[in-house]
Every structure is written in C-alpha cells, then in structure tokens.
Amino acid sequence: MYRTALTPSGKIIYRSDVKHVFKKVDAIATDVDGTLIDITDSYNKAICETVNFFLKKLIDLTIPKKTIREVTQKLRLTGGFNNDWDTTYTIIMGVLAKLDTDTLAYITRSLRDPCIPENPIVTVKKLDYNESLRRILDFADSRGLKSIEEGLQRVLEPVKYEYLKQIRRFLGYPDKLDNSLLASIFDELYYGSELYTKITGQPPLLNVKHGLIENEEVIVEEDTLQFLKAKVKGKLGITTGRSRIATEFILGDLLDRFFHKEALIFIEDILRRERNIDPSIVLKPSPYTLKLCLKALSPYTVALYIGDSAEDAIMVQRVNSEGERVVFIGVYRYTIDPERAIKTFMELNAIAIIPTINELEYLMEGSL
Numbered sequence: 019m020y021r022t023a024l025t026p027s028g029k030i031i032y033r034s035d036v037k038h039v040f041k042k043v044d045a046i047a048t049d050v051d052g053t054l055i056d057i058t059d060s061y062n063k064a065i066c067e068t069v070n071f072f073l074k075k076l077i078d079l080t081i082p083k084k085t086i087r088e089v090t091q092k093l094r095l096t097g098g099f100n101n102d103w104d105t106t107y108t109i110i111m112g113v114l115a116k117l118d119t120d121t122l123a124y125i126t127r128s129l130r131d132p133c134i135p136e137n138p139i140v141t142v143k144k145l146d147y148n149e150s151l152r153r154i155l156d157f158a159d160s161r162g163l164k165s166i167e168e169g170l171q172r173v174l175e176p177v178k179y180e181y182l183k184q185i186r187r188f189l190g191y192p193d194k195l196d197n198s199l200l201a202s203i204f205d206e207l208y209y210g211s212e213l214y215t216k217i218t219g220q221p222p223l224l225n226v227k228h229g230l231i232e233n234e235e236v237i238v239e240e241d242t243l244q245f246l247k248a249k250v251k252g253k254l255g256i257t258t259g260r261s262r263i264a265t266e267f268i269l270g271d272l273l274d275r276f277f278h279k280e281a282l283i284f285i286e287d288i289l290r291r292e293r294n295i296d297p298s299i300v301l302k303p304s305p306y307t308l309k310l311c312l313k314a315l316s317p318y319t320v321a322l323y324i325g326d327s328a329e330d331a332i333m334v335q336r337v338n339s340e341g342e343r344v345v346f347i348g349v350y351r352y353t354i355d356p357e358r359a360i361k362t363f364m365e366l367n368a369i370a371i372i373p374t375i376n377e378l379e380y381l382m383e384g385s386l
Contacts, residue, residue, distance in 0.1 A: 020364060023386045028351060028373035030380060031360065036369050039345055040381050045318035046250050047281065047311045050258035052237075052326030052352045053375055055268050059233035061102050062354065064208040065090055067230075068106045071203055072189070073113060076125055078138035081113065081147055091354035092155050095362050098162030100259055100302040100329035103201050107191050108166050110200075111182060112154035113147045115170060122181035129188045134199070134223065160303065160332060163192055196293050199223075209264070217263055218290075234268045237352065242376045243276040249382055253318060255281025255311040257333075259302065262287055281314035283307045302329040305337035312342055320345060324375055326353055331366040345369045347378070 023030045051057045066087070070080040089109055093099040099108070114122070121140055128139045157169025171179050190198035202223055206214040210229025211222035247254050254277050258265065262284045266273055273282065285307055288300050300306055312321055321344045323334050334346040348363035350356040351373040363371045370381055380386055 021386075023380070025373070025377055025380060027377055030370065030372050030377055030386065031364070032370040032381065032386065033368075036345070037384075037386075039320060039369060040384065042320040043322045043345070043382065044250050045253040045255075045312070045315040045321040046246055047255040047257050047308065047315065047321060047323045048375065049323075049325035049327070049330055050256060050260055050265055053324060053349055054236070054238045054256075055265075056235045056237050056352050058352060060208060060230040062087060062090065063233070064204055064230050065102055065106050065109070067207050068200065068204040069109050069113075071207075072110050072200070074138060075135045076114070076139055076185075077117070077121075077145075078141040079113075079145060079147075085148070085151070087354050089151050089155065091358065093158055094354075095328050095358065096158045096162075096165075097160035097303055097328035097332040097366075098158065098165060100327055101162075101297075102259075103191060103198075103204060104163050104301075106204055107186075107189065107200055108154060108158070108163065109151065110189070111166070111170065111186070112151045113145070114182060114185060115154070115174065115178075116145055116147055116150035117142065119175065119178050119181070122178060122185075126181050126184040129185070160328075162298075162301070164298075192297065196290075213263070213267070217261060231264060231267060236268060236272075238272075238375050240272070242379065243272060245379050245382075247276050252278060253281075253315045254278055255283070255315050257283045257285075257302075257307045257311045257323070259285045261290075278314060281311045283311045302327075303332035303336060305333055305340060305342075308333055308337045308344070309340070309342070312337070312344070319343070322347060324349060324378065326350065326359070328362050328366060331363060331368055335366070347372060347381070349374055 019033055020031050021034050051061060066083045069086055073079050086109060090105050093105050099105045125139050157166050159165045189200040191200040206222055206224050206226050208230050211226045213229060215222055256277060285300055289297060323344055324347045326349045331346050334344050337344055346368050347370045348368045349372055350359040353359040360371050
C-alpha cells in the first residue's frame with residue numbers, strides 16, 4: 019500500500035491508493051511542536067529537568083536524560099500522552115512506585131504542601147527504576163493518565179498506592195491544574211521566570227533567567243507557508259497543546275501573516291481560561307480542539323491535519339468518526355525516534371509520512 023520516494027531532506031512514504039485525495043484538500047490544520055517548531059532542547063528537556071528536580075528533592079536521586087527521553091517517546095507513541103505535564107508526572111510516579119512502603123511513608127509524613135523541600139527528604143542510593151518504568155509503559159495506552167492510575171492501583175498494595183496518592187496531592191497534579199506544583203516548576207523551567215509570571219500571574223518559584231523556550235528554532239520555512247496559504251486560499255489553521263504566547267515567541271509574525279486568526283487553537287490557553295473544564299475533553303487525542311479549528315476553516319471538501327505524534331493521528335480518526343472529512347500526514351524528523359515514529363504512523367494509517375512540513379509541497383503538487 020505504501021510507496022517511498024526520496025527527497026534531499028529524507029524519504030517520503032505515501033499511500034498510492036489515496037494519492038488523488040491531495041488534490042481535494044482545501045483546508046489545512048497543523049500541530050506546532052515538532053511540526054512548525056523544533057522542541058528537542060525545550061519541552062523535551064523540560065520533562066527531563068522537572069522529573070529530576072522532584073526526584074532530587076524527594077529521594078536525592080536523578081536518572082539519565084537518555085532514559086527519560088526514551089520513556090517519553092514510548093509514552094507519546096501510545097496516543098495518550100500529548101501533554102508533557104502528563105508525561106512528567108507519569109515518569110516521576112513510575113520511579114517512586116519502586117520504593118519500599120516504609121520509604122514512601124516517611125516521604126509523605128515529611129511533605130508540607132505546597133512547600134518545596136529545601137533538602138532531599140531521603141537518600142536512595144540504589145533503585146531499579148528501569149524495571150519500574152518498563153512496568154509503567156506496560157500500563158500506558160491511549161487513555162493516558164487513566165491507564166497509569168488503573169495500572170498502579172492494580173499491582174500495588176493498597177497502602178503503597180495510598181502513599182503515592184498523597185505524593186500526587188503534593189504535586190498538585192492532575193487534580194489541581196490551576197495550582198499545581200509540578201506544572202508550575204515545569205512551566206517556569208520552560209518559559210523562564212519572567213515569562214512564566216507574565217503568563218500565569220504567579221510569582222516565580224525558582225530563578226530561571228533563560229527559559230528553555232529560548233532553545234527552540236523554527237522548522238517551517240516561509241516559502242512553505244506561502245505555498246500552503248495560497249493552495250488552500252487562506253484556510254490554514256493550528257491546533258496545538260502549547261500557549262499562544264509560547265507560539266508567538268518563536269514564530270513571531272508568521273502567525274498573523276499566514277494563518278486564519280479564528281482557526282488558531284491553543285490548548286494550554288483553554289485550560290488556563292476555563293478552570294472547571296475536564297482536561298480530558300480538551301487534550302489530544304480528543305477531537306474537541308480540532309473541531310473548533312475546522313469550524314473556523316469551514317466550508318471545506320477535505321481537510322488535512324499534519325502532526326508529529328500518535329495523538330495527532332488518533333485525534334483525526336476520532337474527528338472523522340464524528341462526521342468530519344480529514345486526512346492525516348505525520349512528520350518524523352524531529353521526533354525522538356524517527357524510525358519508530360514512521361512505523362507508528364503507518365500502523366495508524368496515515369496517508370503520508372514526511373520528514374518535515376516543508377516536504378508537503380511534493381504531495382500537494384502531485385510531483386511524486
């Protein structure tokens with residue numbers, strides 16, 4: 019079913035049986051992270067730093083960044099972990115689940131919500147966190163955090179699970195998104211203290227002069243945006259987990275110049291603005307935000323969504339089950355494991371898989 023074509027940027031894999039669909043595409047929506055912007059040294063690094071920040075404070079232990087990146091990619095490929103707060107929380111709890119009951123009990127007695135411990139509560143010199151993280155990955159599926167919580171509750175002794183729940187309350191995640199210590203530390207490391215305060219209105223907890231966002235680079239070329247905007251007559255939108263401020267910080271005026279202003283959907287902003295909304299309704303792979311974007315781009319014959327994760331592909335499947343007409347293209351170059359990403363996109367029946375969004379023109383112009 020799939021054919022391969024080589025370009026200077028890498029291989030394009032496409033389904034020959036639906037090649038004609040590209041000619042019908044008259045609206046395009048795109049992800050941002052890994053699609054328009056390279057987040058290799060920003061969001062991915064923020065996961066690593068936040069995980070080790072809390073592990074250091076709780077058990078005086080850090081784990082290799084390579085291990086965290088590998089777990090992150092495997093979680094993303096389940097289709098249930100598009101939100102990096104979820105991924106960070108899952109890795110932390112996966113490591114802590116390996117502790118013995120007495121150590122967990124001591125940690126929970128020592129926590130003073132919501133104060134960050136000045137010094138490590140305990141020192142754990144040796145811990146087989148790899149085995150524990152493998153178990154967490156066995157639990158993980160497209161339901162995201164729900165699959166993790168069900169798995170932990172199933173295999174842990176009730177008293178041990180209760181101690182983990184107390185640590186969860188200390189982290190304030192996922193129960194208190196508007197006042198989560200985990201989310202706050204993650205965001206301040208990512209944004210830097212000044213931008214963090216501007217976005218959240220909260221005083222900084224750390225002193226981060228240069229946020230990891232400053233490491234990000236633009237992937238999409240201006241010529242590509244010009245081509246796509248012309249091809250769909252301005253019906254170009256975004257559905258992304260990040261905030262508008264974070265997107266504008268890197269893309270600058272590209273947002274206003276090339277994208278339909280009513281079709282810009284920023285999930286982080288929705289969660290901050292609508293405090294009482296159930297996050298599972300909004301977060302990918304829920305079709306909620308893509309439907310908002312498509313409504314702004316309507317009417318259309320066939321819409322295209324392009325993204326770098328399994329959640330993106332599953333979101334398209336779900337929005338189609340509700341009556342929309344959307345095809346999915348996966349991009350792989352800026353994923354943690356490109357070959358695994360390609361395989362996953364094929365399993366999810368993507369109509370094409372390309373290195374970056376900049377190769378989309380080959381497909382749209384029918385030049386393969």
